[in-house]
Amino acid sequence: RLSKRLETVANYIPKNSILADIGSDHAYLPCFASLRGSIKKGIAGEITEGPLQSAKEQVAKSGLSEMIDVRKGDGLEVIEPNEVTCITIAGMGGTLIRSILEKGKAKLTGVERLILQPNIGAHRIREWLLDNGWELTAEEILEEDGKIYEILVSDKGNPKTPYDSIEAGVLLGPFLMKEKNEVFIKKWINELNHWEKIISQLEHAEKTEENNKRKEELIHNSNIVREVLK
Ligand code: SAM
DSSP states (O other), rough: OOHHHHHHHHTSSSSSSEEEEEEEETTTHHHHHHTTTTTEEEEEEEEHHHHHHHHHHHHHHHTTTTTTEEEESSGGGSSSSSOOOOEEEEOOHHHHHHHHHHHHGGGGOOEEEEEEEEEEEEHHHHHHHHTTEEEEEEEEEETTTTTTEEEEEEEETTTTTTTTHHHHHHHOHHHHHHHHOOOHHHHHHHHHHHHHHHHHHHHHHHOOOOHHOOOOOOOHHHHHHHHHHH
């Protein structure tokens, strides 16, 4: 069975997409989407040899070698401009996902939807989407095996549309902070507790400019989060 996390990502792939799944590892996601009939063709991109071989084996074992191309390379270098209509990047940090998008900007022509699942640092991706003409159109937060995951869905459009407050929205997610479900509340209570500890450590640490700046930032963000959780 596919993880709930990847199944939720797959639910946002538009029907008849040509999909590139970047950092595909076992290629579970494109195989699932293909077997379910939601894509016309898939590309599984991998930078590392081991996962690349796992992807090839999984594709062959699923009888999908005609449907899914497994390609080795860094980020979006495995696709051509106008080759795919949907890109998924899941299970990595937000900073890495953002750098893959930034480096591969030229390959995004023809892409209609990005589905991004950062393990941490979702705000880094929201910032990038805002700066690059991508409109966030849906978000999900879910818990699986004791871990909390966010999924960001984005289409070409007006990047400011979903935001009332850019600052709070980038940090917490404009859709997630409106919905405020149980997992969201749990995530941010954990985060507040974690920040609280760092703030208190910084209070006892050397008062360098960097430490003060970090502390002020954490206090500022904590206030934003508390206001939303109220
Ligand atoms: N996407 C799968 C998922 O969500 O279950 C696999 C996630 S796995 C933790 C991350 C994968 O991304 C690894 O297999 C790694 O080799 C690959 N990866 C990391 N950086 C990459 C890059 N710049 N380009 C392509 N693949 C990359």
